[in-house]
Amino acid sequence: MRKKLLVLTLAMSMVVGLVGCGNKGNGNGGGGGGDSAAAVSGETEAKEINGITYNRATDLTDKNIELTYFHFDQNETVEYLADRFEEIYPNITVNPVYENVGTYNDTLTTLISNGESPDIIMFSDADAALSNFWVADISAYYDSDPETKELASTINECGLGCYSTSKRYAVPIKFFPGVMYIDLNVLKKLNVEAPSRNWTWADMIQLIKDCTVKDSSDGMPYYGCGFYNRLDSYYGIAAAQTIQGEFGFDGTDFDLGVWAVGEQEFAGLKQGGYIAPSSQTVEMENWMGDWEQWCGNSGHVALFTEAFWTFQNTWNTPTYHEQYDLDIVPYVVPAVSEEDAAKDHHTIATIDFGGITTACQYPREAYELLKFMSFGKDGWKTRIELYNDETQVNASGIALKYDVMPAPITTDSEIWDGYIEMYCKGMDETHVGYWREFFESCLQPIPYGWVSIAGYWNYCDQYFNKLGIHDLVDSGKGKAADYADEATEKANYYHAKAMLDYFGKSGYDVLSDEEIEKYETMEKENS
Amino acid sequence: MSEKMSKEEKKQARKNRKKMKAGRLAKREAITGLLFITPWIIGALMFLAYPLITSFRYALNNIRITPLGMNFEYVGYENFTQVLLSDAEFPMQLADYVVSTIISVPIIVVFALIIAIMLNQNIKGKGFFRLIFFLPVIIVSGPILGMLNEEGAGSITAIDTQAITTSIQGVLPSSLADPISSIFENMVTILWYSGVQILIFLSSLQKMDRSMFEAAKIDGGSGWECFWKITLPNIKPMILLNIVYTIVFISNNEQNTIIELIKTSMFAGTQEKGYGYASAMAWMYSLIVVVIVILFAVLFMAKKDVYEKQVKKAKKAHKKELRQLKKIERRSARNAKKNARAGRV
Numbered sequence: 001m002r003k004k005l006l007v008l009t010l011a012m013s014m015v016v017g018l019v020g021c022g023n024k025g026n027g028n029g030g031g032g033g034g035d036s037a038a039a040v041s042g043e044t045e046a047k048e049i050n051g052i053t054y055n056r057a058t059d060l061t062d063k064n065i066e067l068t069y070f071h072f073d074q075n076e077t078v079e080y081l082a083d084r085f086e087e088i089y090p091n092i093t094v095n096p097v098y099e100n101v102g103t104y105n106d107t108l109t110t111l112i113s114n115g116e117s118p119d120i121i122m123f124s125d126a127d128a129a130l131s132n133f134w135v136a137d138i139s140a141y142y143d144s145d146p147e148t149k150e151l152a153s154t155i156n157e158c159g160l161g162c163y164s165t166s167k168r169y170a171v172p173i174k175f176f177p178g179v180m181y182i183d184l185n186v187l188k189k190l191n192v193e194a195p196s197r198n199w200t201w202a203d204m205i206q207l208i209k210d211c212t213v214k215d216s217s218d219g220m221p222y223y224g225c226g227f228y229n230r231l232d233s234y235y236g237i238a239a240a241q242t243i244q245g246e247f248g249f250d251g252t253d254f255d256l257g258v259w260a261v262g263e264q265e266f267a268g269l270k271q272g273g274y275i276a277p278s279s280q281t282v283e284m285e286n287w288m289g290d291w292e293q294w295c296g297n298s299g300h301v302a303l304f305t306e307a308f309w310t311f312q313n314t315w316n317t318p319t320y321h322e323q324y325d326l327d328i329v330p331y332v333v334p335a336v337s338e339e340d341a342a343k344d345h346h347t348i349a350t351i352d353f354g355g356i357t358t359a360c361q362y363p364r365e366a367y368e369l370l371k372f373m374s375f376g377k378d379g380w381k382t383r384i385e386l387y388n389d390e391t392q393v394n395a396s397g398i399a400l401k402y403d404v405m406p407a408p409i410t411t412d413s414e415i416w417d418g419y420i421e422m423y424c425k426g427m428d429e430t431h432v433g434y435w436r437e438f439f440e441s442c443l444q445p446i447p448y449g450w451v452s453i454a455g456y457w458n459y460c461d462q463y464f465n466k467l468g469i470h471d472l473v474d475s476g477k478g479k480a481a482d483y484a485d486e487a488t489e490k491a492n493y494y495h496a497k498a499m500l501d502y503f504g505k506s507g508y509d510v511l512s513d514e515e516i517e518k519y520e521t522m523e524k525e526n527s
Numbered sequence: 528m529s530e531k532m533s534k535e536e537k538k539q540a541r542k543n544r545k546k547m548k549a550g551r552l553a554k555r556e557a558i559t560g561l562l563f564i565t566p567w568i569i570g571a572l573m574f575l576a577y578p579l580i581t582s583f584r585y586a587l588n589n590i591r592i593t594p595l596g597m598n599f600e601y602v603g604y605e606n607f608t609q610v611l612l613s614d615a616e617f618p619m620q621l622a623d624y625v626v627s628t629i630i631s632v633p634i635i636v637v638f639a640l641i642i643a644i645m646l647n648q649n650i651k652g653k654g655f656f657r658l659i660f661f662l663p664v665i666i667v668s669g670p671i672l673g674m675l676n677e678e679g680a681g682s683i684t685a686i687d688t689q690a691i692t693t694s695i696q697g698v699l700p701s702s703l704a705d706p707i708s709s710i711f712e713n714m715v716t717i718l719w720y721s722g723v724q725i726l727i728f729l730s731s732l733q734k735m736d737r738s739m740f741e742a743a744k745i746d747g748g749s750g751w752e753c754f755w756k757i758t759l760p761n762i763k764p765m766i767l768l769n770i771v772y773t774i775v776f777i778s779n780n781e782q783n784t785i786i787e788l789i790k791t792s793m794f795a796g797t798q799e800k801g802y803g804y805a806s807a808m809a810w811m812y813s814l815i816v817v818v819i820v821i822l823f824a825v826l827f828m829a830k831k832d833v834y835e836k837q838v839k840k841a842k843k844a845h846k847k848e849l850r851q852l853k854k855i856e857r858r859s860a861r862n863a864k865k866n867a868r869a870g871r872v
């Protein structure tokens with residue numbers, strides 16, 4: 001009898017355990033339900049917290065609700081913003097969930113497949129989000145929100161976040177403008193004149209060549225360019241104002257002929273010895289005497305294609321000011337034609353997008369939170385307050401201003417004045433002028449393809465990266481122009497296929513019959 | 528009163544008889560047994576049968592993991608053909624895996640056997656050495672092993688792996704040379720995989736009857752002869768066990784590039800890949816693993832030895848003789864009866 005009882009207990013506990021570990025069901029139900037408003041009314045009331053006046057939306061639910069915000073943003077910043085949002089809307093509890101970018105998609109997929117979908121998600125791979133209907137159509141909220149009219153012009157003009165449809169699925173969350181950094185001290189040492197602020201692509205290439213000096217007086221060679229981002233990515237956008245994405249994407253078709261010019265030029269610079277050695281290479285060891293070194297420390301590189309955050313994270317830190325003789329200033333990514341260069345123009349930028357999931361029960365409230373975390377003015381007021389307070393630090397004890405701080409994507413002058421003041425704290429007038437000028441010219445961003453073009457990531461994964469075209473051209477084994485035609489066909493094929501899969505009848509079903517026919521023809525022609 | 532008592536006694540006796548019925552006892556024992564294995568049955572159904580069936584179902588579908596549930600689109604065997612025909616990486620990695628497994632399994636097992644024999648000797652600090660060889664199993668697992676490999680700890684620094692790789696590549700085609708070279712480059716990792724196998728061999732060696740060795744020594748048998756004639760035949764079943772364990776371990780290990788490829792495809796989240804595609808990959812991979820296991824099992828399955836065969840043959844002959852003897856006895860009895868009847872007549 002005792003044995004029987006023991007066995008029964010074991011069996012029961014196991015079954016209970018299994019049930020407990022099993023599917024908890026989709027707590028979010030069918031999505032879009034509840035008593036959430038269908039559009040943004042625009043009606044607000046003022047609420048002051050910490051000296052900041054917030055425009056509290058009055059058309060949000062009075063119910064006590066919880067919203068989950070799944071992100072790979074700077075965690076302490078998001079938590080601070082979430083707390084402030086809760087202060088503005090006391091009935092809404094925000095549950096921010098951070099996941100490292102390396103495992104982000106895996107964790108999100110697992111959560112969603114377990115029926116534990118968050119309400120709002122960030123994403124940097126549009127194909128995963130669109131092919132699985134992760135993000136809902138938020139056009140009704142976005143179009144009725146007055147703040148969206150004040151965003152950087154390309155967001156609306158090029159339909160960034162709409163993926164070549166008439167619907168909006170995502171908004172920009174983090175914006176890092178494309179920037180060319182020039183070390184003025186290197187130019188002084190080499191007696192090279194600083195380029196014009198309205199420089200062209202050709203001016204930039206000339207600068208790189210002028211600043212490459214192999215037999216310098218101090219015995220350490222100078223290089224024209226130290227690269228993090230490839231120049232061909234920059235060139236692909238800088239070539240023409242009609243381009244809306246990487247690889248010459250004009251909103252419907254790709255044309256890698258444009259990319260091929262930039263790719264070949266960059267390969268030529270590499271082969272000609274104008275590009276500084278990368279870290280962990282024999283060339284680096286020979287140049288700086290240390291395998292691990294970074295060319296940004298050398299004081300022997302004129303121009304850097306570093307990320308926007310490198311300035312605050314690295315060059316603007318006290319250690320760098322004390323240890324290295326650098327004078328880094330920002331230049332806008334030059335346009336190819338003189339006409340485009342003379343005015344503000346499209347430049348590549350790193351933008352992470354985010355959206356509301358299709359399972360979210362309170363999309364209106366989620367939209368307000370999404371806006372607060374991304375482009376919203378109230379959110380940016382809070383961010384600037386946070387970044388100004390250097391006692392607010394990350395897990396490593398570094399002030400949040402120096403930890404991958406993005407730039408506002410709104411054009412609102414109040415926000416930008418506050419941001420520039422905070423950004424340039426401690427700089428002299430000349431340098432503030434450089435930055436102010438740069439920020440005024442950087443608001444026509446075009447993001448990298450994988451966040452803005454349907455099928456782009458599949459194309460890279462299945463074709464472009466598999467062939468290893470960059471390596472082939474860089475090493476001189478192939479000419480970029482030889483790949484351009486086939487690469488264009490493949491890019492168009494993957495894009496057309498993705499458009500049909502994601503937005504056709506079996507997808508979101510938002511394409512018109514004409515559009516479906518167009519993409520079907522495009523798919524057939526390029527397959 | 529006595530009559531009443533006898534009735535009650537009869538009742539009790541009937542009850543006892545009922546209780547003692549052999550069928551009921553067997554039934555009750557069967558139920559108890561069943562109850563004891565119920566957790567295992569539930570576990571096997573939930574964690575083995577259900578995932579197997581589900582993954583096969585996934586393999587036949589194109590799956591979208593949406594926040595409102597999973598969308599299935601039946602595509603038949605398209606995922607399997609896609610894996611084989613459109614993605615060259617999987618078949619190539621599969622071929623590399625087969626070659627490297629066939630080579631590395633004997634290396635691991637032989638190494639484990641040698642170390643187990645050495646650890647079975649009467650040496651000082653035996654426990655400490657056993658601990659050293661088993662430690663990688665506990666410490667060096669999963670991400671730690673990956674990090675150590677990244678730092679180059681997977682290869683023996685004293686060996687010029689580059690020279691070995693170059694010479695192998697000079698002799699063999701690259702499809703064979705690459706997996707063989709990678710074995711030399713990851714020699715330490717491979718040897719770290721042998722902790723459990725050493726333990727299994729050690730337990731089997733310790734169970735062996737020492738008198739066999741003593742007898743062999745008295746008869747003049749050398750250590751070498753003892754190993755081949757006594758040790759090896761005795762631990763042969765453990766060799767197969769270790770081979771199967773090693774294959775399964777290598778195949779499911781996080782360092783295995785195919786596992787990484789399946790995982791990447793699973794979370795690719797695109798129309799081309801995803802859960803369905805990854806499940807098709809996993810099924811094909813499992814079949815290859817099973818084939819390798821069968822191959823080694825056929826090679827190392829314990830065959831009955833000659834002595835046992837002869838004993839069995841002799842027993843059979845003896846039984847046959849007995850049957851014939853009985854037949855003769857019966858026949859002679861019948862004949863005797865016949866003769867007796869004929870005599871009366």
